[in-house]
Amino acid sequence: MAISQEISYRLERLILDGGLAPEQKIPSERQLATRLGVSRAVIREALHELQGRGVIETRHGKGSFVASMVPGASEIGEQSPLMHLFEGHPRTLFDLLEVREQLEGQAAYLAAQRATRLDRHRITKAFRTLEDTDPLSNARLDHGFHLAIVEASHNPVLVHVLNSLKNMMLLTVQASVANLNPREEMRKKIVRQHRQLYEAVIAGKPANAQKVAMAHVRFVSEAMRDMEKDGGTLIRLPVNQDAANEYSRAST
């Protein structure tokens, strides 16, 4: 194995085992090179590897520091290579929405088809609560409404996958989607879409429910796309979970 990799592993283990605390400074490249008896290039390559893995952060003129591990991330989990791939790539958000469009549609279809009396009751309750409440605090309510529908599909796999996708969105989208709802015209459209979706599911019209659900996701997606053009920084490397959670105000 390459020396640079051995070093990157050694440093990583050192950090993970607590030998180096978050925010703590790592010895300078020249020091490490001397102390480990290798060239500076090798050290730099090892550090870049750790940087790619998100273990350290490097600042020109200052040094390299152990990255502060965000606690929230570990629960939602997925520090897999793929997640690193996704982070910070705006396109990923739309890839996510593309898949969600399909699955939310399917969920609505199945819900309209399979919802029991209990399901209908829960969906209705969630919907009423959503309508009767201050739009600014809609985050959880919106999610609750959609979740009720997904669960009414009676397909645990679907529930699971959609939940995972939602988590991935939380990791991808930063804040500011809050700007989406405030715009009155959009809010009205979204409210109408919710109502249509609700009615189609309760009325037991699968094809219709699917159509509406897909249109809903697509609408949100396009709204985001527009925002990206105009406003600029819609998407960012997620910093903390709280900020990321703001996303749901966009209602999806």
Next chain:
Amino acid sequence: MAISQEISYRLERLILDGGLAPEQKIPSERQLATRLGVSRAVIREALHELQGRGVIETRHGKGSFVASMVPGASEIGEQSPLMHLFEGHPRTLFDLLEVREQLEGQAAYLAAQRATRLDRHRITKAFRTLEDTDPLSNARLDHGFHLAIVEASHNPVLVHVLNSLKNMMLLTVQASVANLNPREEMRKKIVRQHRQLYEAVIAGKPANAQKVAMAHVRFVSEAMRDMEKDGGTLIRLPVNQDAANEYSRAST
């Protein structure tokens, strides 16, 4: 921002957008350095960053290659608490297939719409190999064919989710689906479905490709459902990965 980071970002994006396919070789460090007008050291640092993220793999004397987007263990499935719920519940298999039907359809749709020349070439190659080979050893070939299509969708999220679903199937289904293919009538149907799917994708007919792909999954699903009625133990608690891998003979 450092040049090395810009380059790693550019390369990463290139890969995500499908400009570089999995397993494909990346230009040599010296070539990249010349073409991008920077020193080789910078290129190496950028590559190490991607390596840390698991985006590429580098082999001494050979070169660097785009990592297959499907690392052995994926996140949506696996050790999540939900998996325990799923294990051993026959219904889960059909829930899985229900979701897959939708997503494979979407993948085919997008592939027919977005496939580049390179994609078409890879799909064609996989398809030809699949047709020209002993049906009894079709496991990987079948998977390869479908994977090529999914990857041609140029939606990493879709690739990721479908791979996860596949892994969950491996955990759910035991062997014995091998019984599916041997039945001549079914094999013929499946072969025909593959051909239809292939032609629709290559011809660039999204709607058609989607229809065929969905029908394909549904057919397999129903075949399994029938087998369950007759044959008996189609589904089992998974024991080991090798045995589970046999599943693909069912062709999906």
Next chain:
DNA sequence: CTTCAAAAACTGGTCAGACCAGTGGTCTTC
């Protein structure tokens, strides 16, 4: 002609030393 081993031409891995570019402290100078 074919065969097969040596050589050449790739690939990534490492090294050395130089210089540029931010950062922060020190030490004059006003």
Next chain:
DNA sequence: GAAGACCACTGGTCTGACCAGTTTTTGAAG
């Protein structure tokens, strides 16, 4: 005491060389 020049750090980039695997080419032996 404050302002600015200076200096000693830090990481960032460049160059050109050499080592070490891998693949291709080549050329002589059969």
